Amino acid sequence: MSDGFRLGVFYTIVRPEEKWILAAAESRGLAVVRIDDGEVTFGLDRPDVTADVVLNRSVSHTRSLYATRCFAHYGIPTVNAPDVVEVAGDKVLASLRLAERGVPTPKTVIALSPEAALKALERVGYPAVLKPAVGSWGRLMAKVRSPEEAEQIIEHKSALGAPIHSVFYVQEFVPKPERDLRVFVVGDRVVAGMVRRSSDWRTNAARGGTTEALPISEELAELSRRAAEAMGGGVLAVDLMESPQGLVVHEVNPTPEFKALTAATGADVAGAIVDYTVGVGRR
C-alpha cells in the first residue's frame, strides 16, 4: 500500500500491544507516524501533526481526552473518537450512558461530597464498592463493608484533595463467582473474549488474575456489542460480571490493553485494531 496513507499512533510507552500494532501496520505496508504523548505540542493555527487517522494508545485519560480533541481540530479522525474517549473513560459518564441505553449494569449512585457519599452508600447497601471515576487496573477501589469503614475511606479520599477524589462513585457489590468476563469489540466485530479468575474480588489481569479463553455465546456477543455501541463504538473492551440476576456490564475500556487476551486466545487483536483504524481513516 504506497498511496501515501499515514497511520498515526499516539502513545505513552511502547508496550507489547504497541509493538504488535506497529508490526501489524508494517506487515500491511502502512506508513506509521509515531506521536509521543509527552513530546507533542498542538497549535491552533496549523496542524502540528499530519496523519490520515490516529490510533490512540495513550495510557493517560487526560492526555487522550485533549489529544483526540486536538486531532479533531486538525480534521484528523481518531480511534477512538473524542466523545467515546470522554464517556467510556469516565465511570460516571459511562454508567449514565449504559443506563440510558438499557444495558444491564450494577446499581450505582454518584455523590459529590463526603456527606452525600455516606447517603449514596446507604442507598446502595453494604457491602458496596467505591471507585475512582477515572482509573484502571482496579487501583484505588475499595470494598466497603460498614458505615464505620465508609467514614474512614471517605476521610482518606477527601484528604487526598485531588478533584477526581471529590466525586464518589458508589456501586453495589456484585456477588459474582471468582471471575469476570472481558469481551473485545472492534467496530461491529467481537474479536475475542476471556475469563479473568482471581480469589481477590478485583479480578484484573494487571493485578495477577489468571486468564483463559472465553467461548462467546450469542447473548454475550449481543450484550457486548450493545455496550460498545452505547459508548459510540470503536475499539472497546467490555467488562462484564455474572450477577445472580444475569450478566451486567460494569466497564467499557476505550484504550484497552490486550496482552493477556492475546496470550489466552491467540486472536489477532492488533491486526483487527489496525484494519478497523485504517477503515476509519479511509472513510
Ligand SMILES: Nc1ncnc2c1ncn2[C@@H]1O[C@H](COP(=O)(O)OP(=O)(O)O)[C@@H](O)[C@H]1O
Ligand atoms: N460492583 C462490583 N462488585 C464486585 N466486583 C467488582 C465490582 N466492580 C468491579 N469489580 C471487580 O473489580 C475489577 C475492577 O473493576 P473495574 O470497574 O473494571 O475498574 P478498573 O477500571 O480499575 O478495571 C473488576 O474486573 C471486577 O473483578
Ligand SMILES: [Mg+2]
Ligand atoms: Mg476493568
